[in-house]
Amino acid sequence: xxxxxxxxxxxxxxxxxxxxxxxxxxxxxxxxxxxxxxxxxxxxxxxxxxxxxxxxxxxxxxxxxxxxxxxxxxxxxxxxxxxxxxxxxxxxxxxxxxxxxxxxxxxxxxxxxxxxxxxxxxxxxxxxxxxxxxxxxxxxxxxxxxxxxxxxxxxxxxxxxxxxxxxxxxxxxxxxxxxxxxxxxxxxxxxxxxxxxxxxxxxxxxxxxxxxxxxxxxxxxxxxxx
Numbered sequence: 001x002x003x004x005x006x007x008x009x010x011x012x013x014x015x016x017x018x019x020x021x022x023x024x025x026x027x028x029x030x031x032x033x034x035x036x037x038x039x040x041x042x043x044x045x046x047x048x049x050x051x052x053x054x055x056x057x058x059x060x061x062x063x064x065x066x067x068x069x070x071x072x073x074x075x076x077x078x079x080x081x082x083x084x085x086x087x088x089x090x091x092x093x094x095x096x097x098x099x100x101x102x103x104x105x106x107x108x109x110x111x112x113x114x115x116x117x118x119x120x121x122x123x124x125x126x127x128x129x130x131x132x133x134x135x136x137x138x139x140x141x142x143x144x145x146x147x148x149x150x151x152x153x154x155x156x157x158x159x160x161x162x163x164x165x166x167x168x169x170x171x172x173x174x175x176x177x178x179x180x181x182x183x184x185x186x187x188x189x190x191x192x193x194x195x196x197x198x199x200x201x202x203x204x205x206x207x208x209x210x211x212x213x214x215x216x217x218x219x220x221x222x223x224x225x226x
Contacts, residue, residue, distance in 0.1 A: 012053070012073040013045045019065045025151050029199065033152055034060055035170050035187070059132070063221055064152065094126040096139075098160065104145040105159070105174050105183040122223075124160075134220060138163040142174070144183055144222075148198035153183065157224035163217035172219040177208065183219060 020027055020041075027045065028038035034057050043049050052073045053061070062069040102117040122141050129135050144157040152172070153159065161174050173186045175196065184196040184206075194213055196206040 012071070013048070015071050016041065016061065017045050019061075019067065023065060023151070025064075029151065030061065030064075033064070033185075033199065035185075095123040096126050096129060097121040098124055098139045098141055100141045100158070103142045103181065105142050105181050122158075122160075132220065134162055136164065137220075138217075140217075144224075148200045148203040149183060149185075150200050152199045153219075153222055154224055157222050159183065159219045159223075160221035161217040162220050166218070168215065174216040174219065176214040176216055177206075177212065181216070186215065 017027075020030060027041040031038050031040040031042070034040065036057075044053065058069050058072045061072055098121060099118040100120040100122060102119050124139075126135070129137070129139075139160060139162055141158050141160055144153045144155060144159055147155055149172075159174075168188070170187045171185065172183065174181065174183050175186060176182075177196070182196070184198060187195045187197060189195045189207060192210045194208055194210060196208065196213070198205075
């Protein structure tokens, strides 16, 4: 009889499986959202390999599911739980107004952007922004249009975009291709080229030269109706 290599589910692995089932998001699509191979999260949950998720992966998944990052790890870490007495400063919330722009970023075939008109603002916790490394970010909120980024981003979701000048890394970005504003997963394709990828596999990848596309900013948060 062959002995199973699976380990009992507990902690972060059990929580991640439950969240994926509640949202109806497959483990393979979530793995691809992280820029990993399709079996990455399946192996993490079923075989405990890797032993714990990397911090950047936990952050991306926690933002996608709208849960605290600690619910997804670190599992098996020797880090002790933080314990401290709150200062009065900790009890006084501080917020940053982030402008909502009258712009739609296409998650479909593409659309022409309207003028960058501020019509409202979201209040984000200053502490949360600091924890996400966004305290000095050039932030704005725009709307997703179309279905090519489902299930990660849905039509009419609002996304927080960091337009700060940072070193490029693969991830979900708002880009301008010609006169078209789009939200896509952008991956380096080598030799001065990028691949613009959709989460919805009904949309094929678009390969472009680096000088053909302008990367406006990285998508760091989303909000939308359930």
